[in-house]
Amino acid sequence: MAEITSNSQPTASDDIIVQTRTLSKVYLDFWGRKKKQALRALTLDIRRGEVFGLLGPNGSGKTTTIKLLLGLLFPSEGEAWVFGKPGTDVSKNERIGYLPEESYLYRFLTAEETLDFYGRLFNMPADVRRQRAQELIEKVGLARDKKRQLKEYSKGMRQRIGLAQALINDPELIILDEPTSGLDPIGTRWMKNLILELKDRGKTVLMCSHRLDDVQDVCDRIAILYEGDLQELGEVDKLLEIQEQVQMRAKGLRMTDELRRDLESVVRKHGGELVEVDHPTTTLEELFLRIVEESKARPGRRYLPQREPPVVAGGKSGA
Amino acid sequence: MFAVLIKESENATLSDFGPYLLHWLIVTGTMAVLVLVVVEIYRLATGRGSSLRRGLTGRLSEVGEQDAWKLRLYRLFVAFIPLAVAVALGLYFWSLRTDAPDIRQSRENLALLAAGAAGLLAVLAVSWEFLLDLATLSPRRVWAIARVSMTEAIRRKSLWGFVVILAVFLFASWFIQTDRPEHQWRIYVQLVFLVMTLLLLITSSIIACFSLPNDIKQQTIHTIITKPVRRFELVLGRIVGFTLLMTAVLLVMSQLSLLYVFRGIDESAKEQSMRARVPIFGSLHFEELDSQMKWRPTATGVSVGREWTYRSYIRGGSAQEAVWRFNRLPARLSRSERMIPVEFTFDIFRTSKGGEDYKEGVSTQLAFVNPNKWDFGRYADYRKLLESKTEASDDPHKLARQFGYYELKSPLTVVDYQTYTVWFPSSLLEDLGNEPFEIRVACRSTSQYLGMAKADLYILAEEGSFYLNFMKGTLCIWFVMVLMITLGVVFSTYLNALVSLMLSWFMLLCGIPKLRGFIKLVGSAFDPDENPGGGPMESVVRLLQNKSLTAPIEQTRGIRVLQWMDDVFRVLFNGLLAILPDLGHYTRTDYVAEGFNIPGTELAMSFLILVAYLFPFLLAAYYLLNAREVAN
Ligand SMILES: Nc1ncnc2c1ncn2[C@@H]1O[C@H](COP(=O)(O)OP(=O)(O)OP(=O)(O)O)[C@@H](O)[C@H]1O
Ligand SMILES: [Mg+2]
Numbered sequence: 001m002a003e004i005t006s007n008s009q010p011t012a013s014d015d016i017i018v019q020t021r022t023l024s025k026v027y028l029d030f031w032g033r034k035k036k037q038a039l040r041a042l043t044l045d046i047r048r049g050e051v052f053g054l055l056g057p058n059g060s061g062k063t064t065t066i067k068l069l070l071g072l073l074f075p076s077e078g079e080a081w082v083f084g085k086p087g088t089d090v091s092k093n094e095r096i097g098y099l100p101e102e103s104y105l106y107r108f109l110t111a112e113e114t115l116d117f118y119g120r121l122f123n124m125p126a127d128v129r130r131q132r133a134q135e136l137i138e139k140v141g142l143a144r145d146k147k148r149q150l151k152e153y154s155k156g157m158r159q160r161i162g163l164a165q166a167l168i169n170d171p172e173l174i175i176l177d178e179p180t181s182g183l184d185p186i187g188t189r190w191m192k193n194l195i196l197e198l199k200d201r202g203k204t205v206l207m208c209s210h211r212l213d214d215v216q217d218v219c220d221r222i223a224i225l226y227e228g229d230l231q232e233l234g235e236v237d238k239l240l241e242i243q244e245q246v247q248m249r250a251k252g253l254r255m256t257d258e259l260r261r262d263l264e265s266v267v268r269k270h271g272g273e274l275v276e277v278d279h280p281t282t283t284l285e286e287l288f289l290r291i292v293e294e295s296k297a298r299p300g301r302r303y304l305p306q307r308e309p310p311v312v313a314g315g316k317s318g319a
Numbered sequence: 320m321f322a323v324l325i326k327e328s329e330n331a332t333l334s335d336f337g338p339y340l341l342h343w344l345i346v347t348g349t350m351a352v353l354v355l356v357v358v359e360i361y362r363l364a365t366g367r368g369s370s371l372r373r374g375l376t377g378r379l380s381e382v383g384e385q386d387a388w389k390l391r392l393y394r395l396f397v398a399f400i401p402l403a404v405a406v407a408l409g410l411y412f413w414s415l416r417t418d419a420p421d422i423r424q425s426r427e428n429l430a431l432l433a434a435g436a437a438g439l440l441a442v443l444a445v446s447w448e449f450l451l452d453l454a455t456l457s458p459r460r461v462w463a464i465a466r467v468s469m470t471e472a473i474r475r476k477s478l479w480g481f482v483v484i485l486a487v488f489l490f491a492s493w494f495i496q497t498d499r500p501e502h503q504w505r506i507y508v509q510l511v512f513l514v515m516t517l518l519l520l521i522t523s524s525i526i527a528c529f530s531l532p533n534d535i536k537q538q539t540i541h542t543i544i545t546k547p548v549r550r551f552e553l554v555l556g557r558i559v560g561f562t563l564l565m566t567a568v569l570l571v572m573s574q575l576s577l578l579y580v581f582r583g584i585d586e587s588a589k590e591q592s593m594r595a596r597v598p599i600f601g602s603l604h605f606e607e608l609d610s611q612m613k614w615r616p617t618a619t620g621v622s623v624g625r626e627w628t629y630r631s632y633i634r635g636g637s638a639q640e641a642v643w644r645f646n647r648l649p650a651r652l653s654r655s656e657r658m659i660p661v662e663f664t665f666d667i668f669r670t671s672k673g674g675e676d677y678k679e680g681v682s683t684q685l686a687f688v689n690p691n692k693w694d695f696g697r698y699a700d701y702r703k704l705l706e707s708k709t710e711a712s713d714d715p716h717k718l719a720r721q722f723g724y725y726e727l728k729s730p731l732t733v734v735d736y737q738t739y740t741v742w743f744p745s746s747l748l749e750d751l752g753n754e755p756f757e758i759r760v761a762c763r764s765t766s767q768y769l770g771m772a773k774a775d776l777y778i779l780a781e782e783g784s785f786y787l788n789f790m791k792g793t794l795c796i797w798f799v800m801v802l803m804i805t806l807g808v809v810f811s812t813y814l815n816a817l818v819s820l821m822l823s824w825f826m827l828l829c830g831i832p833k834l835r836g837f838i839k840l841v842g843s844a845f846d847p848d849e850n851p852g853g854g855p856m857e858s859v860v861r862l863l864q865n866k867s868l869t870a871p872i873e874q875t876r877g878i879r880v881l882q883w884m885d886d887v888f889r890v891l892f893n894g895l896l897a898i899l900p901d902l903g904h905y906t907r908t909d910y911v912a913e914g915f916n917i918p919g920t921e922l923a924m925s926f927l928i929l930v931a932y933l934f935p936f937l938l939a940a941y942y943l944l945n946a947r948e949v950a951n
């Protein structure tokens with residue numbers, strides 16, 4: 001019997017929750033012909049306790065990445081591990097919560113029945129199920145509608161019950177595919193707070209979103225995908241720094257050309273008070289648009305792993 | 320009265336389980352070996368990039384140290400398959416080297432056993448991962464999915480249309496017209512069973528075929544299989560859920576149907592027909608008196624040229640008799656001294672037609688023989704004692720004990736397709752030794768022929784509960800329902816809903832005994848024993864060469880290749896027959912319609928056959944769903 005010999009193994013580290021190595025996905029049609037290369041050689045690690053954001057324009061492969069991690073799709077090349085296990089291993093699912101792009105739930109069930117059903121899938125005993133369901137229904141604010149079938153729910157309400165479903169097992173890793181889509185500003189605020197709360201409780205969150213302000217608010221690190229290529233990867237704060245500029249905010253003085261030449265000394269000399277000397281930041285939106293523009297101009301991979309030292313010592317395969 | 324139960328083939332009983340299992344192992348094992356070979360070639364050819372690599376043993380090869388025994392056992396199974404096959408072949412060739420038929424037979428049996436062992440190993444190897452996974456299934460998860468499936472079917476109102484049809488069917492009695500009460504029961508029972516079967520199968524196959532594809536299309540499956548759910552639990556949960564739901568429907572339906580039949584038929588028909596006879600069938604052969612006044616057995620009687628060869632005929636007024644033998648009759652029959660009923664129904668073939676004769680019927684004599692005691696030479700004595708108006712002639716038991724023989728005082732006049740009951744004394748069954756009890760039938764009317772088949776005459780052991788029997792008939796429908804639900808769900812793991820639906824109905828239709836018989840008939844074209852002209856390839860050559868079927872054909876290399884291709888055709892055809900279900904194993908509803916009890920052992924055997932038949936399909940569903948990218 002031919003054995004499958006993996007040349008790369010997941011890094012045995014408790015701190016790396018999600019790991020992909022040259023993960024690629026080609027969608028094939030029925031006859032095995034190539035329809036679309038949705039993801040190309042993605043290599044990244046997600047560490048315990050961080051909120052990781054996947055960004056990219058429509059069709060850039062964000063959802064594909066998530067489905068590969070969850071075993072809903074099989075990789076064409078490369079590997080993906082969650083908790084050190086491949087996508088097809090169901091035992092990892094005990095510790096994962098997943099909110100799909102749209103809440104694909106049984107519309108003929110009520111909110112209560114839905115949570116009870118998913119609780120059963122985690123093999124939870126009846127009393128635990130009931131308690132968890134009540135807590136979560138309270139938490140997502142559906143207490144008044146819990147006896148209604150989901151087909152009567154609005155988009156936002158479905159998103160909420162979808163989130164409750166993802167949290168039924170108190171997961172360590174929560175994967176959210178566009179969690180704020182369909183939510184009003186208040187709902188968005190609430191969702192962001194919830195993500196931050198999960199982070200405070202030591203959970204790891206992987207989310208993808210179009211709403212850049214959301215990502216900027218909650219994510220520790222982001223990856224930007226364009227046409228299946230990884231374009232940028234790093235900590236949000238660092239990525240938004242503009243290295244070649246210095247911003248200074250001063251109080252009690254008028255700005256002159258002279259001033260500009262000798263900033264620090266001039267501030268003191270004029271008896272002003274130095275408040276802040278820093279690299280100014282752009283908004284994520286600007287960064288995002290710039291990367292997309294550059295990627296269009298020069299197709300192919302922009303992000304090179306050398307720019308950031310590999311997170312894991314021992315990650316064998318490079319890009 | 321009743322028409323007769325047509326039993327064209329023997330029903331499987333529990334004692335057939337051994338041979339059936341062996342057959343199953345060999346057939347399934349052969350397919351398993353094919354699957355093993357194909358999958359291994361595929362894996363070698365495509366390397367590790369395919370989704371199928373998770374099949375068969377892909378996952379096993381990734382197990383840790385403590386689970387390494389699983390992979391080792393798998394390799395053991397695979398390694399021993401060629402060994403067992405070699406042993407089987409060796410035994411077979413060894414059996415060819417002897418001329419003694421019984422030695423050859425025993426060696427062939429050994430070869431079959433070895434082949435069965437090879438089959439078992441192959442089945443184990445192919446299903447090894449599946450079997451290991453079965454142990455990890457969680458009943459709570461399966462039940463959760465079963466519940467949701469039921470809720471879905473109910474809330475989506477798939478069953479509504481069904482209720483409407485049921486209502487329509489209840490009005491159908493307006494259109495049933497039967498003038499003769501003896502036929503009412505059969506017509507009503509056949510109607511309700513047919514309607515129940517159709518409604519049930521249509522509904523259950525639709526909900527079974529559409530459920531999984533819907534899940535995949537509406538992507539509800541995404542949130543489910545990202546929970547710790549084994550994919551096979553999805554399959555099993557669906558099957559269990561739909562089966563439970565449709566079982567409830569079937570129960571309600573059967574009670575309604577019974578009520579409907581009850582209200583529909585006349586009082587007299589009820590009295591005559593609502594029975595559950597427990598018959599004991601014997602084996603039938605024919606005997607003729609030869610010139611030395613010795614009974615010489617023949618396998619069949621006379622053929623009167625009827626197209627349907629189900630019945631064989633004896634000539635009236637000749638020394639020809641039909642003999643039923645009953646081996647090992649149950650002891651309870653003769654426990655108390657009584658008269659035991661025997662029922663029979665014969666067909667009459669007349670050579671002189673018309674006039675009064677037609678109505679009068681045919682004179683028929685029945686004799687009951689204990690061969691251990693009876694001596695044909697004492698017939699004259701027996702007759703004399705019987706006709707003497709003494710004590711002996713009044714007490715049948717006394718004569719029976721004395722002679723080991725009993726016959727009707729005067730022959731019975733028998734009319735076409737009428738069921739008659741005669742009685743014989745139970746004391747006849749005493750001291751049978753190891754001899755079979757015999758019932759002999761002779762026709763006394765010259766120039767008439769009396770036609771009979773094995774199931775036309777039987778000892779009526781007892782009357783069973785009629786209601787229970789009706790429910791047993793319902794259970795037979797249940798078997799077919801489970802078959803359809805399972806096939807539907809299994810197909811829909813890989814095919815889309817409509818294709819699954821059509822495929823499962825196609826298989827069901829091919830499984831109807833009549834159609835299956837036809838397919839078999841087509842298949843016999845490939846069988847050199849049945850068809851002297853050879854298979855299709857050889858026949859073409861004969862056509863071109865203008866040779867008759869029986870003319871010897873030159874054995875050139877080309878011909879040999881063609882003949883070999885015919886052999887391959889035959890094997891493929893038999894494989895096809897093995898894949899198609901045989902509904903004859905499950906349908907017993909004609910028993911109920913004719914008022915016969917359905918034996919429990921037959922039902923048990925039906926169930927075992929059902930499980931054995933469905934196992935490879937479930938296995939296929941397991942691998943197919945695991946290998947499927949549900950999000951694509
Ligand atoms: N089942 C499929 N068959 C063929 N192509 C697909 C399939 N699913 C996705 N694709 C293609 O793969 C690419 C990536 O799709 P994906 O859904 O991962 O994008 P995304 O980043 O999630 O986009 P969005 O922001 O719109 O959700 C797209 O070009 C899409 O057309
Ligand atoms: Mg998406």
